[in-house]
Amino acid sequence: MRNTDLIRRDLGVLWHPCTQMKDHEWLPLVPIRRGKGVWLEDFEGRRYLDAVSSWWVNLFGHANPRINAAVREQLDELEHVILAGFSHAPAVELAERLVEAAPAGLSRCFYADNGSSAVEVALKMSYHYWRNLGRGGKRKFVTLSNSYHGETLGALAVGDVALYKETYKPLLMEAITVPSPDCWQREPGVDWEAHSRAMFAHMEATLAEHADEVAAVIVEPLVQCAGGMRMYHPVYLSLLREACDRHDVHLIADEIAVGFGRTGTLFACEQAGVTPDFLCLSKGLTGGYLPLAAVLTTDAVYQAFYDDYQRLTAFLHSHSYTGNPLACRAALATLDIFRDEPVLARNRELAAAMYDAVRPLEDHPNVGEIRQTGMILAIELVRERAGKVPFDWRERRGLKVYQHALSRGVLLRPLGNVVYFMPPYVISEPEIALLGEVAREGIALAVRD
Numbered sequence: 001m002r003n004t005d006l007i008r009r010d011l012g013v014l015w016h017p018c019t020q021m022k023d024h025e026w027l028p029l030v031p032i033r034r035g036k037g038v039w040l041e042d043f044e045g046r047r048y049l050d051a052v053s054s055w056w057v058n059l060f061g062h063a064n065p066r067i068n069a070a071v072r073e074q075l076d077e078l079e080h081v082i083l084a085g086f087s088h089a090p091a092v093e094l095a096e097r098l099v100e101a102a103p104a105g106l107s108r109c110f111y112a113d114n115g116s117s118a119v120e121v122a123l124k125m126s127y128h129y130w131r132n133l134g135r136g137g138k139r140k141f142v143t144l145s146n147s148y149h150g151e152t153l154g155a156l157a158v159g160d161v162a163l164y165k166e167t168y169k170p171l172l173m174e175a176i177t178v179p180s181p182d183c184w185q186r187e188p189g190v191d192w193e194a195h196s197r198a199m200f201a202h203m204e205a206t207l208a209e210h211a212d213e214v215a216a217v218i219v220e221p222l223v224q225c226a227g228g229m230r231m232y233h234p235v236y237l238s239l240l241r242e243a244c245d246r247h248d249v250h251l252i253a254d255e256i257a258v259g260f261g262r263t264g265t266l267f268a269c270e271q272a273g274v275t276p277d278f279l280c281l282s283k284g285l286t287g288g289y290l291p292l293a294a295v296l297t298t299d300a301v302y303q304a305f306y307d308d309y310q311r312l313t314a315f316l317h318s319h320s321y322t323g324n325p326l327a328c329r330a331a332l333a334t335l336d337i338f339r340d341e342p343v344l345a346r347n348r349e350l351a352a353a354m355y356d357a358v359r360p361l362e363d364h365p366n367v368g369e370i371r372q373t374g375m376i377l378a379i380e381l382v383r384e385r386a387g388k389v390p391f392d393w394r395e396r397r398g399l400k401v402y403q404h405a406l407s408r409g410v411l412l413r414p415l416g417n418v419v420y421f422m423p424p425y426v427i428s429e430p431e432i433a434l435l436g437e438v439a440r441e442g443i444a445l446a447v448r449d
């Protein structure tokens, strides 16, 4: 098979995610035959460095030998079984290990099979908890501006990225949206902590006004990824935890993108020393191998559902592939790597190398900011630095960076005008240097009028 054969067949039958298919009249699809480590390879031997971890899922490389072996072994034992009424060892062992690794107090694990459905589970569970306690009036959700929690209708309703949400607004439940602590928005001379702390006043006022009708606040801890890798200080999460307790409102931490070491700690919430009422995990959970999600919650939540069947307090929610054994085994192998190797310490060095690779862009007239939280680094492109004047989105500047990077064998996939690196943790320093070089070249091309 050649690249062109697959592309022709693909365009004859497939409808790709998050894509205006007409773009492929001029923007070539990239057919991938295999992957190894940080590299993807097409049918003619051309390689691409996967700097976005294949939509932020991959942690330890493609075709990782340990994860491959675990999935293969599981395949000969049990590929799948219904998880209602039945159980299996990978689901139990994974739940035990997640509970052990997660912030203290999260003692129950409910599985789903992708990030959006984990968010749906957390929203429904939170509302249902209050209802079981006789407080069914608590049915609203508070979210941050520019947040993203997935594409299903409930998850979309608590997100705030207009590009994905606006069209479907008539279909969505209404959320209460509070200004984000996003530090890109801070005034000159104000540091991250002071800005995030000051922005909390909006959340406090909202909770004070609406607590009686609010079930939960949902946030992406530390980094609003799909919203353009916008970052904030952990102090916001500490203040939020305290306020949620005071106002009797749940805290849902959506660590689907930021969990499993992305922000420098295993979970981002650790940096604020907080335990959410619901912790949503997916993406890196299986090392990027298979779709799986977990929602961890507290014993208090679990107990509010635990009663005689006739009282109809049970959480009657399910997805067919809940707790799939192959996916759980991939997740266990992923946790084994965290246990056996100094992943977080190594990532600190890689993160420093990532910054060094783009440091020359600090003074570039079209770079508004370079920001970083752990293994996520973002470069905000602007028309003018003064006043942070953005490029018009219709100019699709980021796409030019994408096209240039592909021509140099690198997969960078900017979010609008934000170029970012979020590579697998097995990237080497020379590969990071290549990323930096290609990003710098791509930006130089993209900002030309």
Ligand code: PMP
Residues within 6 Å of the ligand: 114, 115, 116, 117, 119, 148, 149, 150, 151, 220, 225, 226, 254, 255, 256, 257, 258, 282, 283
């Ligand atoms: N929450 C966050 C923070 C995400 O980044 C994403 C995916 N980009 C999701 C939820 C949705 O996950 P999925 O694509 O698996 O439905």
